[in-house]
Amino acid sequence: MYIDPHIHMVSRTTDDYQRMALAGCVAITEPAFWAGYDRSSAQGFVDYFRLLTDTEPRRAAQFGIRHHTWLCINPKESEDLGLAREVLAEIPKFLDRPNVLGIGEIGLNKNSRNELIVLEEHIALAKSRGLLILVHTPHLEDKLKGTRLIMDAIMAQGIDPGRVLIDHVEEHTVRLVLDRGFWAGMTLYPDTKCTPQRAADIFEMHGTDRLWINSAADWGVSDPLAVPKCREEMRRRGHLEAVIQRVSFDNPKKFLSQSGRFEVSCSCPTPR
Amino acid sequence: MATPMRVSEIIDQYFLEHRAKTLDLAAFLDRHDRAAKAEGLASAEASKDVRVRALLRALDLLRDGHPERARRILELWSDHSTAPIPAAPMKGAIGAVELP
Numbered sequence: 001m002y003i004d005p006h007i008h009m010v011s012r013t014t015d016d017y018q019r020m021a022l023a024g025c026v027a028i029t030e031p032a033f034w035a036g037y038d039r040s041s042a043q044g045f046v047d048y049f050r051l052l053t054d055t056e057p058r059r060a061a062q063f064g065i066r067h068h069t070w071l072c073i074n075p076k077e078s079e080d081l082g083l084a085r086e087v088l089a090e091i092p093k094f095l096d097r098p099n100v101l102g103i104g105e106i107g108l109n110k111n112s113r114n115e116l117i118v119l120e121e122h123i124a125l126a127k128s129r130g131l132l133i134l135v136h137t138p139h140l141e142d143k144l145k146g147t148r149l150i151m152d153a154i155m156a157q158g159i160d161p162g163r164v165l166i167d168h169v170e171e172h173t174v175r176l177v178l179d180r181g182f183w184a185g186m187t188l189y190p191d192t193k194c195t196p197q198r199a200a201d202i203f204e205m206h207g208t209d210r211l212w213i214n215s216a217a218d219w220g221v222s223d224p225l226a227v228p229k230c231r232e233e234m235r236r237r238g239h240l241e242a243v244i245q246r247v248s249f250d251n252p253k254k255f256l257s258q259s260g261r262f263e264v265s266c267s268c269p270t271p272r
Numbered sequence: 273m274a275t276p277m278r279v280s281e282i283i284d285q286y287f288l289e290h291r292a293k294t295l296d297l298a299a300f301l302d303r304h305d306r307a308a309k310a311e312g313l314a315s316a317e318a319s320k321d322v323r324v325r326a327l328l329r330a331l332d333l334l335r336d337g338h339p340e341r342a343r344r345i346l347e348l349w350s351d352h353s354t355a356p357i358p359a360a361p362m363k364g365a366i367g368a369v370e371l372p
């Protein structure tokens with residue numbers, strides 16, 4: 001039994017849900033993100049939020065998987081401040097939907113000034129509503145700088161770091177994140193981010209406290225079964241079953257349960 | 273949390289995979305140099321491309337005998353500036369920065 005706490009099912013097929021259920025997935029969380037193209041209006045995001053809060057939970061329920069979500073305008077579409085603020089104004093209308101856990105995945109992409117302004121406005125929204133935050137950190141050469149800027153922006157607003165998960169950490173950012181009291185996520189992604197082997201190495205070097213794994217599977221080359229594959233890698237190395245369960249079930253459950261809305265047991269399927 | 277594997281087990285389990293990755297890297301540099309020769313451009317060792325330069329510099333770190341090679345390579349390839357940039361020039365990232 002495992003939780004994939006970061007996956008973009010909007011880009012995946014129903015067969016993927018079936019395979020994930022067969023592999024032991026009981027709950028997922030799907031942060032709002034870039035869809036591989038820029039939306040042309042705020043209405044495009046409103047439709048996306050409807051999908052995240054209505055369509056996907058139903059599709060997941062058919063396979064006994066509990067679906068949760070996080071809402072925001074992602075950093076890749078935050079360069080246009082006007083559009084970002086229009087979308088930000090729509091988000092509160094969806095925050096009371098039962099599967100919404102908080103604000104995410106917010107953060108930075110190219111570490112630009114406008115991205116930072118939009119990030120700060122999302123942090124303020126999360127603070128005013130007492131919501132959890134899920135953070136996307138930039139890719140490749142931009143990750144180290146972006147991770148530092150994001151943590152500073154969050155701390156500047158007096159947010160409890162224990163209610164924030166900083167995702168896509170790698171060997172050069174994991175310690176910075178954990179040492180400041182945040183939760184950290186490792187993304188198992190081919191070519192960029194972590195392989196299952198490197199994620200297992202990072203657990204061995206930095207322990208399992210406040211650290212989880214996810215697939216972040218989306219429209220790109222990615223793997224919706226990455227979490228069970230990392231569990232298998234740890235098992236192959238001889239790690240205890242309790243440790244494997246901690247990083248792929250107990251830890252995400254502990255962090256996500258702070259929302260008061262996270263459920264692992266699935267209600268009856270209501271396909272439509 | 274230490275690794276539960278012994279050194280001999282680590283080698284047995286992972287050697288072939290990393291042997292293959294080493295050959296991939298060698299073949300990539302060979303491919304680069306064949307194309308460079310045909311185009312009259314510099315070989316990988318003298319490349320002006322930031323990514324090729326960054327890759328070769330990382331290979332030096334692999335054999336310096338110090339721990340945490342993965343962390344140090346990622347730091348080598350990272351942008352170490354601290355101020356936000358005026359505007360995002362593109363959506364993606366290339367994987368390395370210009371090294372001195």
Ligand SMILES: [Zn+2]
Binds near residue numbers: 006008033105136216
């Ligand atoms: Zn994501």
